[in-house]
Amino acid sequence: MPTALTETNLPRPARRGKVRDIYDLGDTLLLISTDRLSAFDVVLPTGIPERGVVLNELSRFWFQRLSGIVPHHFLAMGVDTPRVAPYVADLPMEVARRAMLVKKAEPVLVECIVRGYLAGSGWAEYRKHGTIGGRAAPDGLQESQRLETPLFTPTTKAAEGHDELITMEQTEELIGRDLARRLERLSQELYAAGHEYALGQGIIIADTKFEFGLLDGEVLLIDEALTPDSSRFWDAKTYGPGRAQDPLDKQFVRDYLDGTGWNKEPPGPELPPEIVQQTARRYRDVYQRLTGAPLP
Ligand SMILES: Nc1ncnc2c1ncn2[C@@H]1O[C@H](COP(=O)(O)OP(=O)(O)OP(=O)(O)O)[C@@H](O)[C@H]1O
Ligand SMILES: [Mg+2]
Missing domain, CATH: 3.30.470.20 (ATP-grasp fold, B domain)
Structure with missing residues (x-):
């Protein structure tokens, strides 16, 4: 199983959400969906491998599918896309494939x-x-x-x-x-x-x-x-x-945590490998079932 990406370590200062690292490029934002997972509003110390890729790819899928109802912020993603390439060229592949260029909104x-x-x-x-x-x-x-x-x-x-x-x-x-x-x-x-x-x-x-x-x-x-x-x-x-x-x-992780007796105050507990693996599998399966294609 690949390792989870929980830190992007990029040179420029970023705003960090619970899941996404955000790079302000002026009119646009580069959103990087990491593999961090928050439960009960606490970011857990253990990431879920490829979770960020699923969140990124699935969001793109839905933005495009639902665009007849409301316009969305999605502009581009993918390391080969000319629009994104200049921003991700120097990034490790593992970071670049979790990146999405979006319109910055209020x-x-x-x-x-x-x-x-x-x-x-x-x-x-x-x-x-x-x-x-x-x-x-x-x-x-x-x-x-x-x-x-x-x-x-x-x-x-x-x-x-x-x-x-x-x-x-x-x-x-x-x-x-x-x-x-x-x-x-x-x-x-x-x-x-x-x-x-x-x-x-x-x-x-x-x-x-x-x-x-x-x-x-x-x-x-x-x-x-x-x-x-x-x-x-x-x-x-x-x-x-x-x-x-x-x-x-994500409820799969919440259900596990409910059984641990954790008081839901930070810091959150580490997740055991079998929970990490099962969660990663569920995310990948959901992607494949919804889009009909395996996770890129
Ligand atoms: N197009 C956009 N323009 C401006 N802000 C955006 C845009 N898309 C997402 N955001 C903001 O970027 C952040 C995404 O990061 P992430 O999902 O990790 O944050 P979060 O932990 O859910 O929220 P918070 O920022 O409250 O911690 C959210 O605060 C979201 O509101
Ligand atoms: Mg969020």
Whole structure:
């Protein structure tokens, strides 16, 4: 198995997200998706080999596929692409193949979450309060059940710490009424299109998170799109409501960590080799099933 790339060690100063190293090139950004993995908002000391490649390639796949719904920030990637080559020429191949050139936008400081099935924090909230994302929900829903209508449940995008659930009213106060409604509609359309396509490939996208940015008055889909980092992926063949599902995404690591007794405060624990391997395999499988091609 290849080793995980968790540090890019580039000469120029970078902003470092939990997963991506970001190089500001003026009008554009070079986003490098490393193999770092964060769980419960803590970056773990162990990376997942090739995870960054999957996130990068899968995001490109979806940006292009969903471009009829909303324009995106993607410009180019791949070491042979003339547009990217000058920036990645001096980079080690392992860094270059995780790079994506994107339009720099002004990020909208709301995370646009859409839930099509009842899982994760949505399920936890429903069990406790009978609501989902603070919204009224019908009685008697089961874990993992498909919702009649997918729900838009935005959160804040916290610079540090955990994102907080916000109501639609709070979202409108934060970013303005028109933009809030526009992002809700776009998120719903993107999720519906992604869900339908993925289902045809045997994968259920249970929920997901989109980020949007503004550039010259235009709304752009930014960051990543419908990846196993931003979404919950299930196998459609083994799916059944009334229980937890076998996760094909980052939830696999969260489930392992839940069993370790870790208090979710930094530093996070090392992951054992078999968890790393199984997670890497799940990421690669998801890529292949969604795109129909093996990971480049
Ligand atoms: N086109 C874009 N223009 C401006 N910012 C972008 C663009 N695409 C992504 N970003 C920002 O770059 C960062 C991507 O890095 P990463 O996903 O590792 O960050 P994160 O840990 O999720 O978020 P944070 O920055 O809050 O730590 C995010 O903050 C995202 O909002
Ligand atoms: Mg991110």
